[in-house]
Amino acid sequence: METIRIGIVGAGERGCYVLGSRIIEMAQExxxxxxxxxxxxxxxITDATDYLTSQAKVHQLTWDHEIMGTTDYRAIIDNPQVNAVLITTHTDNHLEPTLYALASGKFVYLDKPISVTLDDAHRILDQEKATGNTLIMGFTRRYEGSWRKAYELLRSxxxxxxxxxxxxxVIPYMRYYQMWHRVSAFSGGALNDKVSHLVDVFNWMNGASRCQSVVAMGGRSTFIPERTDAPFRCSECDDTSCPYRRKCQIDDDKEGTHVLExxxxxxxxxxxxxxxxCVYYPGADIIDHAIATYQYExxxxxxxxxxxxGPHAHDQETLELVGSRGRIMVERETGQVRVMRILDGYQKEEAYTLEVQGEYFSSSHYGADIQLLKEIHASFHALSKGNPTADSSDGLESLRMIHATVESIEGDGKRVTL
Ligand SMILES: NC(=O)c1ccc[n+]([C@@H]2O[C@H](COP(=O)([O-])OP(=O)(O)OC[C@H]3O[C@@H](n4cnc5c(N)ncnc54)[C@H](O)[C@@H]3O)[C@@H](O)[C@H]2O)c1
Structure with missing residues (x-):
């Protein structure tokens, strides 16, 4: 089998420090x-090359090549030493490298969300049609053991x-105010960055049926107001008592605080x-909370x-599925799946709990990134070609729902039909 020789476009946290780390861990297997x-x-490029080279040494990989570095995505995609392209740029910059990578005929992985604008998403799907090449979308919830188990139980x-x-x-994720995500034009807002995963889970669980309409309320929290006296960055600020000071965040250890160094x-x-x-620094225009209802066809x-x-808690992200004969509840942080069933026409009930942590549960995204690499491996070698767990049409569907959610919030809860 041909070695998968990866070119990463977007050498930031996701591409190099999270996925890059997992690639190195799984490189031999x-x-x-x-x-x-x-x-x-x-x-x-320099930072990421240093990091990846050091990680390769830690894992005793005998890579006999220099990692090529370039500021031009075309050079990486044209490079014959690259046969798989991972696109992990800022979301508003997904389009151009994705179009170019699809046209190259090489294997393409695009991280979620598909784009900021619907126009960009449509152009990606059009390019797939024009080139006959397709991509895998990085909706990582679909690779987490507990969510997969819920899906299997539902389908069975x-x-x-x-x-x-x-x-x-309810996840303490102040980094959305601390990073580029704070500008909707770059990220589509925290809704696009985070909730794109969650509405994709709804779509995935519900199968082929599409979302018809959305009603949503939400907005920007009152306790993080803009302050004209705010410093640009925490590193320029002496207020060590600030609750939002970067490095105080619980998720930082998991999500790569080391990049700050x-x-x-x-x-x-x-x-x-x-x-x-600084979270108070002017210019953040994102929605940071929402309650939304989606109606499907x-x-x-x-x-x-x-x-x-909100505070860190074990039930910070949960999924509940209610069916005609029972319920499934997933708690992401513990990997527990609880099932309650009605038997014999309401005469009897049955309840059981499954522990679905799996081998890689302590790894990033509760093991999903390693499963994702396994899917990339299978798909690259055509072991599951044409059937990636999530694709560009899932990306588009999720984005449509995010746009409708924002529209409904901006319309003070008006019903938006898709
Ligand atoms: N699947 C997941 O769970 C998951 C998790 C985190 C991030 N992401 C996604 O990954 C992407 C990157 O996020 P991140 O946290 O790594 O951000 P980041 O800022 O750490 O890294 C993005 C990098 O892309 C570079 N870049 C921007 N435009 C570029 C272009 N045209 N060509 C080359 N490089 C370019 C930036 O300079 C930056 O270094 C986003 O789309 C984000 O939503 C997905």
Whole structure:
């Protein structure tokens, strides 16, 4: 089998420090190598090359190649040493490298969300049609063991016909105010960055039926107001008692605080490059909480209760599926799946709990990133070609729902038909 020689476009946290780390850990088992990196910020290339080279040593990989670095995505995609392209740029910059990568005929992975604008998403799907090449979308919830188990149970008829779904997601994620995500034009907002995963779960669970309409309320929290006296970055500020000071965040250890120690982040001058922008610094235009209801063509309803603030808790993200004969409840943080079933026409009930942590549960995204690499491996070698777990049409569908959610919030809860 041919070695998968990966070029990463977007040498930031996701591409190099999270996925890159997993690629190195799985390099021998899946025969992967990182051969090239691209970033518009050249210091990011140096930082990432140092990081990946050091990780390769830790894992005793005998990579006998230099990692090529370039600021031009075309050079990486044209490079014959690259046969698989991972696109992990800022979301508003997904389009151009994705179109170019699809046209190259090489294997393409695009991280979620598909784009900021619907126009960009349509252009990606049009390019797939024109080139006959397709991509895998990085909706990582689909690779997490507990969510997959819920999906399998639902499909096997364990709780009868699906009627309702609910996701509760209250995750302390101030980084959306501290990074480039704080500008909707770059990210589509925290809704696009985070809730794109969650509405995709609704779509995935519900199968082929499409979302018809949305009613949503939400907005920007009152306790993080803009302050004209705010410093640009935490590193320029002496207030060590600030509850939002970067590095105080619970998720930082998991999500790569170490990037703050790297030159390109340490000396960041722009919102796009900074990972420790003061949460009060003016210019953030994102929605940070929402309650939304989605109605599907097949009559199924889904409800979202979401905020990026709140204390850390074990039930910070849960999924509940209600069927005609039972319920399934997933608790993401513990990997527990609880099933309650009605038997013999309401005469009897049965309840059981499954522990679905799996081998890689302590790894990033509760093991999903490693499963994702396994899917990339299988798909690359045509073991599951044409059937990626999530594709561009899932990306488009999720984005349509995000746009409708924002429209409904901006219309003070008006019903938006898709
Ligand atoms: N699947 C998941 O669960 C998951 C998790 C985190 C991030 N993401 C997605 O990954 C993407 C990157 O996020 P991140 O957290 O790594 O951000 P980041 O800022 O750490 O990295 C993005 C990098 O892309 C570079 N870049 C921007 N435009 C470019 C272009 N045209 N060509 C080359 N490089 C370019 C930036 O300079 C930056 O270094 C986003 O779309 C984000 O939503 C997905």
């Amino acid at each position: 899946l025969d992967l190598r990182i051969t090239a990196l691209c970033d518009i910020n050249s210091q990011r 008829g364990e709780i009868g016909e699906l009627q309702m779904m609910q996701i509760h997601s 790297r030159e390109s982040w340490k000396h960041a001058k722009t919102i796009r490059d900074s990972a420790d922008t 097949n009559g199924v309803k889904a409800s979202l209760f979401w905020a990026i603030y």
